Amino acid sequence: MMAQNGKGISRRTLIGYGWIGAAAIVVGELIGGTLALLWPKVRKEKAKKLLVAGKIDEFKVGQVVLFRKEKVFINRTEEGLLALSAICPHLRCVVRWTEPKNAFECPCHGGVFNDLGEVVSGPPPRPLDIYEVKVAGNKVVVDTSKAIQRKEFRRSQLILV
Numbered sequence: 065m066m067a068q069n070g071k072g073i074s075r076r077t078l079i080g081y082g083w084i085g086a087a088a089i090v091v092g093e094l095i096g097g098t099l100a101l102l103w104p105k106v107r108k109e110k111a112k113k114l115l116v117a118g119k120i121d122e123f124k125v126g127q128v129v130l131f132r133k134e135k136v137f138i139n140r141t142e143e144g145l146l147a148l149s150a151i152c153p154h155l156r157c158v159v160r161w162t163e164p165k166n167a168f169e170c171p172c173h174g175g176v177f178n179d180l181g182e183v184v185s186g187p188p189p190r191p192l193d194i195y196e197v198k199v200a201g202n203k204v205v206v207d208t209s210k211a212i213q214r215k216e217f218r219r220s221q222l223i224l225v
């Protein structure tokens with residue numbers, strides 16, 4: 065690529081620049097990779113959203129309590145506590161607790177769940193999601209930041225109280 069006046073860049077010089085550029089990219093990748101290994105990764109955890117639901121003795125056995133703002137039900141069974149999402153896993157309508165039927169009912173397409181959130185009838189593809197629940201001191205605390213999907217109810221999902 066010689067200019068007509070003889071002062072342009074020669075092909076050899078141009079190839080040399082190409083090699084320098086390629087070497088610079090490789091060195092940059094090596095330095096970047098090394099730094100990435102040396103610096104600890106900062107894991108961005110989703111901040112926990114804690115619902116302090118009340119004192120444990122305020123939840124009576126057989127009672128299902130709705131926390132409307134958080135769309136969470138707390139069911140105290142004979143064996144323990146279960147925190148259930150009020151969001152229907154079909155198309156995300158809010159279910160309601162119907163005490164005489166001992167069931168959660170979805171107003172949108174007729175999905176029905178038992179008191180443990182398992183599907184009894186209708187289109188929902190899985191049980192109601194649950195949330196992690198703990199008893200801290202004598203307070204019931206629900207982590208509403210992450211709904212946990214499940215295929216069925218298991219006793220291990222209960223917090224024994």
Ligand code: FES
Pocket residue numbers: 152153154155156157170171172173174175186187188
């Ligand atoms: S959204 Fe609940 S059954 Fe369809």
